[in-house]
Amino acid sequence: MTRTKKVPPVAIRRISLYARQLALLDLNNITIVSSTELAEACNVNSAQIRKDFAYFGEFGIRGTGYYVKDLLSELRKALGLHKQWRLVLVGAGHLGTALAGYLVSLNQGYIFVKAFDRDPEKIGRYMGSIPIFSVENLEQETKRIKADIGIIATNDGTAQECANSLIRGGVRGILNFTPVKLKPSDDIQIEQVDFSIRLDSLCYKLS
Amino acid sequence: MTRTKKVPPVAIRRISLYARQLALLDLNNITIVSSTELAEACNVNSAQIRKDFAYFGEFGIRGTGYYVKDLLSELRKALGLHKQWRLVLVGAGHLGTALAGYLVSLNQGYIFVKAFDRDPEKIGRYMGSIPIFSVENLEQETKRIKADIGIIATNDGTAQECANSLIRGGVRGILNFTPVKLKPSDDIQIEQVDFSIRLDSLCYKLS
């Protein structure tokens, strides 16, 4: 993937959204879609869609539109989803269970290799097919299984310690579902998902 | 709250972030903070913080900074969090349980009044102190308890139907945790929280 211009983060998020809509269209055996139709489905401007695509190449046919399957495959490649990503889950509670279930069900390149928890009751058990280990072994196990990404879904305020272990264990990215703001670290990409901010925003709009 | 200029949605999200950091400072008995210090803690530019505040008023003391308690209270008022918000939860699975637990623990103005599920096993039970009802009664119960906001955390693809019931039941806002894109509706505010987009973004950055 050669990228000439820098792609804005918001464009990346939209491309992920387009990809999911395309997967839906494909499921319904729709073979061709125009930027206008896709824009409608995604609630965005059609010019924006075409511009977002243009960061990565020319995928359409003038006068016709886009082949759904081809476009989906190109966008997934653009996002790096053509590879398999090895994930570890830190925190095997309700949130972690929900996340793992959902992300695996997407059937994208995501595989959860191991889960970690501090609760002795859970250690040694499985969540679905994912074995649960002690969070004390997070660093060494992360290293051993060569995990790419760590997902933090703990609720005990230890997110920063978990992140440190993950980073020492060699992950290159962290998806953090706790409200703890992680210290930025060189060469480690961190994404923060924050529920309460979204609920607060909603309240603001209703006020 | 008189607002002269339109406040950009990104500013609102940051203000929610500031509020949470301030709550943390307050917990640590820190009474005064400067925009530079808060900026450091939130990973944003200090001028941006001051500009964000300016949408709502003048909360600081030149030469000194901001009183943590006062500022927090002002920001919470700006967001509309000084009122109590009555929430209903649709989907009492792992995700719903995690969300409800977390949002209640924040101890902001959020109260979960009722939860709904389609699973007969769950109906009639409680999640913590929140009673679980049949999703068939979603509309009427929402109406009866005068819920302000519905949180959708189902995983059976019925998000749009749930949203319809919520809207007919009189909620004014919906926080949607499913990947289903809800049809926009007049006078109803919808916020979409999308996990997989964030994970996809992370993969892109690692590629």
Place this chain on the structure above:
DNA sequence: TAGATTGTTAATCGATTAACAATC
């Protein structure tokens, strides 16, 4: 007063979108 930090302006930077030539 001297030092510090706010509130605000103006400049910069970046993202969105209308419009249209290119082309299937």
Place this chain on the structure above:
DNA sequence: TAGATTGTTAATCGATTAACAATC
């Protein structure tokens, strides 16, 4: 060719931030 839709440009719009007067 006629009709349609892409890819791209240029204009618009909005958000970020440096700089500094105001002021505690």
